[in-house]
Amino acid sequence: MSENIQHVTVVGAGAMGSQIAMVCALAGYETDVVDIAQDAVDRASEQLHARMDRDVSKGRRTPEDVDAAFERLTFSTDRDACAAHADLVIEAAVEDLTIKRQVFAELDRVCPPHTILATNSSNIVSSRVADATNRPEKVCNVHFFNPALVMECVEVVPHAGTSRETVATAVAFARSLGKQPVELKKEVPGFVANRLLGALRAEALKLYEDGVADFEDIDTAARTALRHPMGPFELMDMVGIDVVYLIRLAEYEQTGDPASLPAESIKEKYEAGEHGRKSGKGWYDYR
Ligand SMILES: NC(=O)c1ccc[n+]([C@@H]2O[C@H](COP(=O)([O-])OP(=O)(O)OC[C@H]3O[C@@H](n4cnc5c(N)ncnc54)[C@H](O)[C@@H]3O)[C@@H](O)[C@H]2O)c1
Known part of the structure; x- marks a missing residue:
């Protein structure tokens, strides 16, 4: 103690x-x-x-x-x-x-x-x-x-x-x-772990939106090359795409930087009610 x-x-x-x-x-x-x-x-x-x-x-x-x-x-x-x-x-x-x-x-x-x-x-x-x-x-x-x-x-x-x-x-x-x-030696939004996660997630979404690879293949790379227990898209489905969306909006409110805004594909899923496991569908289909 x-x-x-x-x-x-x-x-x-x-x-x-x-x-x-x-x-x-x-x-x-x-x-x-x-x-x-x-x-x-x-x-x-x-x-x-x-x-x-x-x-x-x-x-x-x-x-x-x-x-x-x-x-x-x-x-x-x-x-x-x-x-x-x-x-x-x-x-x-x-x-x-x-x-x-x-x-x-x-x-x-x-x-x-x-x-x-x-x-x-x-x-x-x-x-x-x-x-x-x-x-x-x-x-x-x-x-x-x-x-x-x-x-x-x-x-x-x-x-x-x-x-x-x-x-x-x-x-x-x-x-x-x-x-x-x-x-940490000083304050920074997201601290360390969530910033690392955010950087990985942002890159995964960019690769997907640029048409470089399917989201399933990006998840496979994270699991089998980096030994992450699950890929960034599987993780978004588990955390909730609504949560991911709202965290980005809250960050945008703090920074005012358009780079903080949710990715286009996240916005679309949020608005379509595809919030991940809890709604039966997100990146993957759980129904
Ligand atoms: N959920 C996560 O994954 C997670 C992870 C790390 C940190 N946090 C942080 O932990 C905090 C709580 O998150 P949570 O997920 O446990 O939320 P939660 O909604 O499960 O619990 C919040 C609780 O606070 C109570 N509450 C509201 N106003 C209060 C007051 N004035 N005094 C005392 N209790 C009050 C509510 O009745 C509720 O029981 C947040 O600041 C969040 O950012 C959450």
Whole structure:
């Protein structure tokens, strides 16, 4: 465990927050996961118990470790009571700047002065929430990947005013979770991993749109020459073509650069409702 941190509060009990909280509790931290919605908290508890039961039945974890982790994990809708004794808060609430700024301002009021306030946001860099607090030096992105119980990478991203001490504590904390921290030296939209993925995806779409190769063959090259577990088009179908489209639009809003706009083929699929596996058809047909 990290020496400066004993108590973690995770704000938002959705897909990311619930699993991040479980990771923290499994690593030995006293952890609260809080949400504004009681049904989100109930769903998180139900899903985590089911997930841990499955891990135990498959021999991936011992029942003792899981029981001890659940003893350390509290599900709550009383954010302020939890945050009042947190050494670290990881905000994983809905991706909305206005809501995040409000959450950071309120956390700043209730948390002790030493508490680090981190955001798990994939797209909102921490400088955009840090100035809603009186402790910008203790604010940074701590970015987990989905599913957080499985994926090892955690990106730690400081803004220009984040202190070295905050970065060092966040990196040590990520390592104490059994994760692989990746420290960025400065803010950049998309951080490292999603930028690498975005570059690969953009090139794959260009090759396809230029008529160089069919998308199936581009996927085959990624799998068999680069040993990627799946090709960029298969991955877009899994993530959701609507998600890919909206991420590009959000990036365009931040950069104003037409190069950020979604590729033409993505726009067409988005508008045709071909959103990937979830809609039965995307690049591939799942019906
Ligand atoms: N889903 C991913 O693949 C992924 C990966 C990495 C990072 N992220 C980031 O994690 C964050 C959460 O994403 P998610 O996919 O878990 O979303 P989600 O929609 O599954 O969960 C968001 C939760 O936040 C709750 N919430 C809304 N307003 C709140 C408030 N004021 N206080 C407390 N809780 C509030 C909602 O009730 C909901 O339960 C986002 O910032 C996103 O960018 C997502």
